[in-house]
Amino acid sequence: MPDPVPQWWARRQFSRGLAVPYAVGTYRAAWAAYPELIRQYHPELNHGIVLSQIPLGADVLLCWECAVGHRFAATPTEQRQRPGRVRRRSSWCPECAALARPQPVVLGEARAIPARPKTPAPALCTKTPDLPTGTAFLSACAPKPASAAEGALRHALAERLVIADDVTAIKVARPFFRHTEVWPDILLPDLRIAIEYDTVGRHGLEHVGRREDVDRRKDRAVRGAGWEVVRVRMGKLQPLGPFDLPLTTLGATGVTRLIDRLRDIRGALVVDAFLR
Numbered sequence: 001m002p003d004p005v006p007q008w009w010a011r012r013q014f015s016r017g018l019a020v021p022y023a024v025g026t027y028r029a030a031w032a033a034y035p036e037l038i039r040q041y042h043p044e045l046n047h048g049i050v051l052s053q054i055p056l057g058a059d060v061l062l063c064w065e066c067a068v069g070h071r072f073a074a075t076p077t078e079q080r081q082r083p084g085r086v087r088r089r090s091s092w093c094p095e096c097a098a099l100a101r102p103q104p105v106v107l108g109e110a111r112a113i114p115a116r117p118k119t120p121a122p123a124l125c126t127k128t129p130d131l132p133t134g135t136a137f138l139s140a141c142a143p144k145p146a147s148a149a150e151g152a153l154r155h156a157l158a159e160r161l162v163i164a165d166d167v168t169a170i171k172v173a174r175p176f177f178r179h180t181e182v183w184p185d186i187l188l189p190d191l192r193i194a195i196e197y198d199t200v201g202r203h204g205l206e207h208v209g210r211r212e213d214v215d216r217r218k219d220r221a222v223r224g225a226g227w228e229v230v231r232v233r234m235g236k237l238q239p240l241g242p243f244d245l246p247l248t249t250l251g252a253t254g255v256t257r258l259i260d261r262l263r264d265i266r267g268a269l270v271v272d273a274f275l276r
Helices: 005-016 035-040 076-080 094-100 148-158 210-224 251-266 268-274
Strands: 060-065 071-074 169-176 179-182 186-188 193-198 228-234 245-247
Touching (some): 169 210, 193 251
Parallel strands (some): 193 228, 228 245
């Protein structure tokens, strides 16, 4: 059971032998990846303890207030895992999320609503070609680039490195949602390296919470196909894998660091053969 804030703070004071077990700012960098939660947290609702004094995995029940004014209690872990597959800011608040879901309408006399039959799992997409695991190919299902910044990274990297333009997917061994393929942002088939460009997005919903779990699952699928992954993690997003590259801005220096990271994986002799 998570502790209320006063009991949790008292336990930390006792266990660490300090009046202030965590100084203000200790976890500021970690919380920076969740701008919506920073907006929802108010020290005056949590006995004066600021968010940067609370570890992201702390088993403590905090009070939050959404932009609409709903107040609710949740642990840091529960809040960080709220964003699901929807891209609404309401997904950070349980009350807003409930209001956003359509409710069944019953006309006339009240009666029991029969349970809906379970829907079978969706069939796998049949557009993925029958290729060996790990093969890069041009997919009919690959989405368009999600942002202009992603295109800027591709363009900047293409000025320094030979990049294949005729592949958009990697054939994987196990289904990833409804496909046996994944679509990294940039593919380097000759190096067998996939590059992902990650930001939290306009409303702080991307690549955090449950979406981070999807990123980890995608990375496992790519590595299981014999490739390596480099995630360019912008802003305050923390690395997920051994070769991820945290950057505050892109620019020429960032591209140079990315190429150096490719050298760390495949060796300078191999990577430099593809330099322009």
